[in-house]
Amino acid sequence: MSFIAIADRDQEHVLHEPQSFIRKYVWSQDHKVIAIQYAAVAISIGVLAVVMSMMMRLQLGFPDTFSLIEPERYYQFITMHGMIMVIYLLTALFLGGFGNLLIPLMCGARDMVFPYMNMLSFWVYLLAVLVLLAGLFAPGGPTGAGWTLYPPQSVLPGTPGATWGVILMLVSLAIFIVAFTMGGLNYVTTVLQARCSGMTLMRMPLSVWGIFTASVLGLLAFPALFVSAIMMLLDNVVGTSFFMPAIVSLGEQTNYSGGSPLLFQHLFWFFGHPEVYIVALPAFGVVSDLLSTHARKNIFGYRMMVWAILAIGCLSFVVWAHHMYISGMNPYFGFFFATTTLIIAVPTAIKVYNWILTIWRGDVHLTTPMLFAIGFIFTFINGGLTGLFLGNVTVDVPLSGTYFVVAHFHMVMGVSPVLVVFGAIYHWYPKVTGRMLNETLGKAHFWITFLGAYAIFLPMHYLGIMGVPRRYYAYPESIDFIPASAAELNQWISVAAMIVAAAQLLFLFNVFWSLRHGAPSGPNPWRATTLEWQTPDTPPKHGNWGKQLPVVHRWAYDYNVPGAAEDFIPQNAPPMEDAPKGRDHGVKA
Amino acid sequence: MVLAGALVLLVIGTVLFHFLSPWWLTPIASNWDTIDETMHVTFWVTGVVFVSVNLFLAYAIVRYRHRKGLKAHYEPENRKLEWGLTIATSVGIAAMLAPGLAVWARFVTVPEDASLVEVLGQQWSWSYRFPGADGRLGKSDTRLISVDNPFGMSPDDPVGEDDVLVSSPELHLPVGKPVKFELRSKDVNHQFAVPQFRMKMDLVPGMVTYFWLTPTRTGEFDALCEQLCGTAHFAMRGRVVVQEEDEFKTWLAGQPTYGAARAEIAGDPAAGRTSFAPCTNCHGAQAEGDRELNAPKLSGQAAWYLARQLNDFRNGVRGAHQDDVYGKQMIPFASMLADQANIRNVVAYIATLPDERPESTVFGDPARGRRIYETTCSTCHGGSAQGVWSTHAPRLANMSDWYMQRQLENFRAGIRGSHRQDYYGAQMSSIARTLADERAAADVLDYIHTLGQ
Amino acid sequence: MNQSALAENPSLAAPGATPGLRGVVADWSADKQAFAAPWGKAMMWIFLLSDTFVFTCFLTSYMNVRISTTEPWPNASEVFALAVGGAHIPLLLIAIMTFVLITSSGTMAMAVNFGYRRDRKRTARLLFATAALGLTFVGMQAFEWTKLIVEEGVRPWGNPMGAAQFGSTFFMITGFHGLHVSAGVVYLIVVAMRVLSGFYDRKGAYETVEVAGLYWHFVDLVWVFIFAFFYLW
Numbered sequence A: 001m002s003f004i005a006i007a008d009r010d011q012e013h014v015l016h017e018p019q020s021f022i023r024k025y026v027w028s029q030d031h032k033v034i035a036i037q038y039a040a041v042a043i044s045i046g047v048l049a050v051v052m053s054m055m056m057r058l059q060l061g062f063p064d065t066f067s068l069i070e071p072e073r074y075y076q077f078i079t080m081h082g083m084i085m086v087i088y089l090l091t092a093l094f095l096g097g098f099g100n101l102l103i104p105l106m107c108g109a110r111d112m113v114f115p116y117m118n119m120l121s122f123w124v125y126l127l128a129v130l131v132l133l134a135g136l137f138a139p140g141g142p143t144g145a146g147w148t149l150y151p152p153q154s155v156l157p158g159t160p161g162a163t164w165g166v167i168l169m170l171v172s173l174a175i176f177i178v179a180f181t182m183g184g185l186n187y188v189t190t191v192l193q194a195r196c197s198g199m200t201l202m203r204m205p206l207s208v209w210g211i212f213t214a215s216v217l218g219l220l221a222f223p224a225l226f227v228s229a230i231m232m233l234l235d236n237v238v239g240t241s242f243f244m245p246a247i248v249s250l251g252e253q254t255n256y257s258g259g260s261p262l263l264f265q266h267l268f269w270f271f272g273h274p275e276v277y278i279v280a281l282p283a284f285g286v287v288s289d290l291l292s293t294h295a296r297k298n299i300f301g302y303r304m305m306v307w308a309i310l311a312i313g314c315l316s317f318v319v320w321a322h323h324m325y326i327s328g329m330n331p332y333f334g335f336f337f338a339t340t341t342l343i344i345a346v347p348t349a350i351k352v353y354n355w356i357l358t359i360w361r362g363d364v365h366l367t368t369p370m371l372f373a374i375g376f377i378f379t380f381i382n383g384g385l386t387g388l389f390l391g392n393v394t395v396d397v398p399l400s401g402t403y404f405v406v407a408h409f410h411m412v413m414g415v416s417p418v419l420v421v422f423g424a425i426y427h428w429y430p431k432v433t434g435r436m437l438n439e440t441l442g443k444a445h446f447w448i449t450f451l452g453a454y455a456i457f458l459p460m461h462y463l464g465i466m467g468v469p470r471r472y473y474a475y476p477e478s479i480d481f482i483p484a485s486a487a488e489l490n491q492w493i494s495v496a497a498m499i500v501a502a503a504q505l506l507f508l509f510n511v512f513w514s515l516r517h518g519a520p521s522g523p524n525p526w527r528a529t530t531l532e533w534q535t536p537d538t539p540p541k542h543g544n545w546g547k548q549l550p551v552v553h554r555w556a557y558d559y560n561v562p563g564a565a566e567d568f569i570p571q572n573a574p575p576m577e578d579a580p581k582g583r584d585h586g587v588k589a
Numbered sequence B: 001m002v003l004a005g006a007l008v009l010l011v012i013g014t015v016l017f018h019f020l021s022p023w024w025l026t027p028i029a030s031n032w033d034t035i036d037e038t039m040h041v042t043f044w045v046t047g048v049v050f051v052s053v054n055l056f057l058a059y060a061i062v063r064y065r066h067r068k069g070l071k072a073h074y075e076p077e078n079r080k081l082e083w084g085l086t087i088a089t090s091v092g093i094a095a096m097l098a099p100g101l102a103v104w105a106r107f108v109t110v111p112e113d114a115s116l117v118e119v120l121g122q123q124w125s126w127s128y129r130f131p132g133a134d135g136r137l138g139k140s141d142t143r144l145i146s147v148d149n150p151f152g153m154s155p156d157d158p159v160g161e162d163d164v165l166v167s168s169p170e171l172h173l174p175v176g177k178p179v180k181f182e183l184r185s186k187d188v189n190h191q192f193a194v195p196q197f198r199m200k201m202d203l204v205p206g207m208v209t210y211f212w213l214t215p216t217r218t219g220e221f222d223a224l225c226e227q228l229c230g231t232a233h234f235a236m237r238g239r240v241v242v243q244e245e246d247e248f249k250t251w252l253a254g255q256p257t258y259g260a261a262r263a264e265i266a267g268d269p270a271a272g273r274t275s276f277a278p279c280t281n282c283h284g285a286q287a288e289g290d291r292e293l294n295a296p297k298l299s300g301q302a303a304w305y306l307a308r309q310l311n312d313f314r315n316g317v318r319g320a321h322q323d324d325v326y327g328k329q330m331i332p333f334a335s336m337l338a339d340q341a342n343i344r345n346v347v348a349y350i351a352t353l354p355d356e357r358p359e360s361t362v363f364g365d366p367a368r369g370r371r372i373y374e375t376t377c378s379t380c381h382g383g384s385a386q387g388v389w390s391t392h393a394p395r396l397a398n399m400s401d402w403y404m405q406r407q408l409e410n411f412r413a414g415i416r417g418s419h420r421q422d423y424y425g426a427q428m429s430s431i432a433r434t435l436a437d438e439r440a441a442a443d444v445l446d447y448i449h450t451l452g453q
Numbered sequence C: 001m002n003q004s005a006l007a008e009n010p011s012l013a014a015p016g017a018t019p020g021l022r023g024v025v026a027d028w029s030a031d032k033q034a035f036a037a038p039w040g041k042a043m044m045w046i047f048l049l050s051d052t053f054v055f056t057c058f059l060t061s062y063m064n065v066r067i068s069t070t071e072p073w074p075n076a077s078e079v080f081a082l083a084v085g086g087a088h089i090p091l092l093l094i095a096i097m098t099f100v101l102i103t104s105s106g107t108m109a110m111a112v113n114f115g116y117r118r119d120r121k122r123t124a125r126l127l128f129a130t131a132a133l134g135l136t137f138v139g140m141q142a143f144e145w146t147k148l149i150v151e152e153g154v155r156p157w158g159n160p161m162g163a164a165q166f167g168s169t170f171f172m173i174t175g176f177h178g179l180h181v182s183a184g185v186v187y188l189i190v191v192a193m194r195v196l197s198g199f200y201d202r203k204g205a206y207e208t209v210e211v212a213g214l215y216w217h218f219v220d221l222v223w224v225f226i227f228a229f230f231y232l233w
C-alpha cells in the first residue's frame, strides 16, 4: 500500500501545477508558499511585539521622562508582547514557517500529505492573528493579565481588558490551536509516512527531528490550553465557576463559588512547559544542521542527538509544576518536580556538548549563519544554566517572580532561538529566493543583536537576585531595598534594547534588498548534503523534485568523508564502492 | 577569530560582572540562609560549567577555523566520550539537587512552636490577623466580607472573639521566634514576598496557603506583591517591622480585637454635632466646604475615609510634610477630637448632612479626562467616582474639585503620601505621577465633575 | 522509477526484522513509512491521540472541581432518573443512549467490513444506519438537556441541588461530546454519499470508510468514560 502512495506522488507534479497567480501565490497549496506566508505574518506581528517591548523599556528605563503609557497600557503590552512572541511569532515561525519549508524538502516528499488542509492551516492562523489584533481596538483594550492569564484576576475588573480583551485573547488562542492542529497533523504524518525511499528515520536531518518532535509536543500540549481557554471563556461569559472560588471583587460580592484557580495553573503549565520546548526543539534541530554544514563536519553523536530530542520531549510533560513551586499547591510536589526538572538538563547537556564537539576538529567557516549558530550555543548555555537555579525548588523561591526569571527565559527563548531563526534565514534564503543575503550586513546584524541582547538580559539576572519583582510598572523610591543604581541599570538596559531593536532594520532591509540585488546563489551555495539543496531547480518548483523523487543512500552528515572526492556527499548521491564500514553513516547505503 | 575573542571577553566580562556588580542578594533577615547556600552551590557548579564549556568552544573555533587545506576529521560518534560527559553532568546535577531537596524538606515541616499570623490580601493592600491568647484563628468566610467586616469573620465562632485584627499594611513580628504565615486572599492571586526573608508564597482565593520562617534581625522590611494582580499590582505594598519581643507585645496590645471592634457602639450624630461645631468655621455649617478658607467639602464623603484621615492628622501621618501648609492647619483641630468614639460621632454627624453638588471651578477637556479616568482612576475609585471601600479609595464625585486639584499636585510632588505610615497615600502618589501634567489633572477633574449629580 | 530504485538496493524496501528493541526501532525507522497505513488513516490516529488529551483534560478538570467545590454534589442517579408510568427508574435514559451508541459502533464496524468487500449498497446502508443512530443519540441528549434545564432548573452557573460545577461541567463536557457526535454524523453522511456515487471505487480504495470508523469508535469510547464519570460516580 505504501508503495502505491509514493508511486502516486511520482506522477503528482504533472497533476495540479497551478497556473493562475492567485492559486500560485495566495490561495496556494504549495508548502513552500505556505511557509513564506506563515513566516511573513509571524515576523510582521513579531515586529509589533518588539515595538511593544520598546515601549515597556522606555517606561522601565525612564519612568518620569516619557509618561507614554499608563499602568494599564504597560500590563496590556507585556501580555501581548509575551503572548505574541511565544505563540504567534516563534511557534508559528518554527513550525508553520520552517516546518512547512523544510519537512517535505528534507524528507524528499513532493509536498505535505494533505496540502489543502495545510493551506487552511495558514488561513486559520491568519484569522487567529486578526482576532488577537482586534483585541487592541476592543472596548477596554487587550487583556493585561500577563501572558499566563491566571484567573480569577484575568476575568475580574481591576485588570485591564477583563471583558472583551481576554475574551478575544482566548478566542484567538482557540483558533490558533485549530490552525496548529491542522498543520501539526500534516507535519507529523508527512515525516512518518511520506519520506522518499532510503530516507529512514535515523537518516533524517536533525532539523526534521526537532520540528517533528515539537509538532508532536504541540499536538499533545495544546489540548490543555484549549480546554482551559474554553473553561475560562465560560467563566467569563456564562458565569460558571470552574476557576472561580467565592470572591469579593473590589468590595462587591460575586456569584462565583467553589472553583479552583490552581486548576487553571496546572492546565496552563501542562501546556506551557512543553510549549517552551516547542520553541526550543526546532531551534536545537536547525542549529545542528547549521553547525554541521558550516563546520564541514558530521554532527557529532547523531544517535545521541536524536534520543536527546525525544527524551527532552517526553520529560517536558512531567515538569510543568516547576512554574508553581510557590503557587500554593501542595509543597510536597516540589520534590518530584525539582528532580524531573533537573534531569532534563542531562539530555540538553548532551546536545550542547555534541554541538561543540561538532566544531571540534572541524573546518569552521565563520559565515553569517555559523556566527548566529555559535551565538546560540553561548546564549543558550547561559540561559539554560540559569534554568537550573529556578528548577532547584529551594533556589527558585527567592528568585521566582523576579527579573531573574525574566532574564532566564529571554536568554533561553527570547535570544537563543531568535538567533537560530536569523541564522536559519541567512542559511535557507538562497534556496527560497535563489539569491544570497548580503554577508556584510548580515555580520553587522549578528554582532549588534548578539552582543546587544546579551547586554540587555545579563544584568537583569542581578536585579532579580536582589529581589526586583517582575511585572512592575514602576519602582517607587519608597521601596527601600532597591538602590538608585538599579534605576540607572534599567536605563542602560533600555538603551541597549533600543540599539538591538534598531539593528533588526538592517536585517529587514537586507531581506528585501537581496531579493533583487543579492548575488545569485546557485542550487547549493553552502555545499550541503541534505536533500533540499539537491532539488532540480532553485527555487524548487511545485512538486519539488521534477520527474523523479530522490533516493537516499546515506545519513545527512557525510562531510569530509575519508576517500571521498568532494568534502561533502549529498544524501542522494549513488553509493560508491570501497565504502568504509560503519553503522548507517559513511558512504554505505 | 574575532568571534572566539568575543566569546572569551564575554565569559571574562560575565565573571567580572558577577563579582563586581553592586546588585546582589539583600542582607538576609531570616533563618533561610540555607537557601542562599544552595544558591551559592548552584552558582559554583554552573559557573564552572559556563566558563569551561564556553572557553573550550572559543578554543575550538580558533583551533579549527577554516584555513587552506584544512580537512575536518570524520568521526560520527564516540560512545566512551559521550557517556563520560553524560555521567559527569549527572554528577554535577546531583550535586546541586541534593542540598536543594534537603532544604525543601525543612520548608515542608513547620516547627511545632511556630506562632501563627494570617496575611489577608486584596486588591491592592494587605491586612493581618493574629490569633488571640488561645493561639487559634476564628472561622472566616469570604461570603461574610463587607465594609463593616473586612476580614469576613464569622460572628458566631467564639474562637474568633480574641483574634487581633490589623487593618494597616504594616505587620510587626518578634525577632527570633518561628512564625507560620497563613495566607488568604479575598479576590485574586497575590504573593506575600519580603526579599530579605527569602521565603514567600502565593495567596490564592478559596484556599489557605502557608510558609514559615524565623526573623533573625530587627528592622523594617518592604513586603511586596509578586504575583500579577491587576492594574495596581506594582503599588501593592506593605511593611514588616521585626522588633524585640516586648516591643512587639506592646504593639500587639495596641491593636483592636474582633470582640472589641464588634462591641464598639455606632457613632451618635447628636453628640457628633457638638464636636463638629468648631469645624463649621472653615468647612461650613453643612460641611459644604469653603474655598476661601481652603476647607474642602466633607458632606457625602465615606465615613471610613473621613475617620482614617482624621486619625492620620492626629498621628502626624498627614500634614507632616513641611510644604503641606493647609494640611498643617488641620492638625490641631483633628487633635481636638479626644478619642475614637469622638471621631465616630463626628463622622456619623457628617453623614446626616445634605450632599449638595458643589459648582465646578476647574476646567479642562472632559473627553480627554474621561479617557484618563476610565483607564486609570476608575480601577480604584469606581466607574462613577463613588469611592470603593476595599481599595481605600475615597469618593470623588460631588466633592470640591479645587481641593482635589491641590491634593493631586501634592501627591505628584510627594508633599502628600510620602510619610512612611501613609501606605494608601503612597499608592495614590505613584498613580498621580502617571498623569502627564497639570492639564491632564484638570481634564480628569472636569470629567469627574460631570459624574456627580 | 520507484521499482528501479528498489532494485538498486532492496534493503530499503523492507527493514530486516531484527529482534528486540533494536528491531522495533528498525521497523519504525524504516524508510518512507513508519506504519503500514495510508496517510488518511495514520493522520486520523494521530488526531485521535490529540483529541484524547482534550477529553482527558476535560475529565480531570471535572474531577478537580468536583473535589474543590464547597457545596455538596447532586446525586446523579436521582437527577438523571426518568419517570415511566409513575415509577422513577434511575439512569434509564442514559442506559438507552449508551446502548444506541454502542449499537452504532457495531453497524459502523460492519460498514467498514463491507467496504473492503467493495459492496457499495450495503456499506452505504450501514453508514446511514450508523448516522441515524448517532442522530438518535444527539436527539436523546437534547431531550435530557431540556429536561435538566426546564424541569430540574439546572443552569451552567448554578442549580437548586447543590454545586454549581455540576451543571457547568455536565453541559460543557456532554456538549463537547455531542458536538463530536454531530460532526461525526455529517462526516458519515458525506462518506455514505460518496460510497453510493462510486467515488471510492474510482479512487480504488475504501479506506476512508475505515478512517471514519476510527473516529466513530473513538467518540463511542469517550462516551463510555463520560458515562462512568458523570452517571456512575
Ligand code: HEA
Pocket: A148, A276, A277, A279, A280, A322, A323, A341, A342, A344, A345, A348, A349, A350, A352, A380, A381, A383, A384, A385, A387, A388, A390, A391, A392, A396, A399, A400, A401, A405, A408, A409, A412, A413, A417, B045, B046, B049, B053, B088, B089, B090, B092, B093
Ligand atoms: C525556549 C524556552 C525555554 C527553555 C529551553 C527553558 C529551559 C529550562 N527552564 Fe525555563 N522558562 C521559560 C522558557 C524556557 N526554559 C519561560 C518562557 C519561563 C517563564 C514563564 C513565565 O513565568 O512567564 C521559564 C521559567 C522557568 C521556571 C519557572 C521559574 C519561576 O517562575 O519561578 C523554571 C523552574 O524550574 C525553569 C527551568 C528551566 C530548566 C531547568 C530548563 C532546562 O531545560 C535548561 C537545560 C539547559 C542547560 C542546563 C544548559 C546546557 C547544559 C550544559 C552546559 C551542561 C552542563 C550543566 C551542568 C553540569 C549543570 N524555567
Ligand code: HEA
Pocket: A043, A046, A047, A050, A053, A054, A056, A057, A060, A078, A079, A081, A082, A083, A085, A086, A089, A090, A145, A146, A147, A148, A406, A410, A413, A414, A415, A418, A453, A456, A470, A471, A472, A473, A497, A500, A501, A504, A505, A507, A508
Ligand atoms: C520569544 C520571546 C520573547 C522575545 C524575543 C522578547 C524580546 C524582548 N523582551 Fe520580552 N518577554 C517575553 C518573551 C519575549 N521577549 C515573555 C514571554 C514575557 C513575559 C510576559 C509576562 O510577564 O506576562 C516578556 C516580558 C518582558 C519584560 C518583562 C516585563 C515585566 O515583567 O514587567 C521585559 C522587560 O524588559 C521584556 C523586554 C524584552 C525586550 C527588550 C525584548 C527584545 O525586543 C530585545 C531585542 C531583541 C530583538 C529585537 C530581536 C527579536 C527578534 C524577533 C522577535 C524576530 C522578529 C523580529 C524581527 C525580524 C525584526 N520582555
Ligand code: CUA
Pocket: B122, B124, B189, B190, B191, B225, B226, B227, B228, B229, B230, B233, B234, B236
Ligand atoms: Cu497583589 Cu500583585
Ligand SMILES: [Cu+2]
Pocket: A272, A273, A276, A319, A320, A322, A323
Ligand atoms: Cu518550564
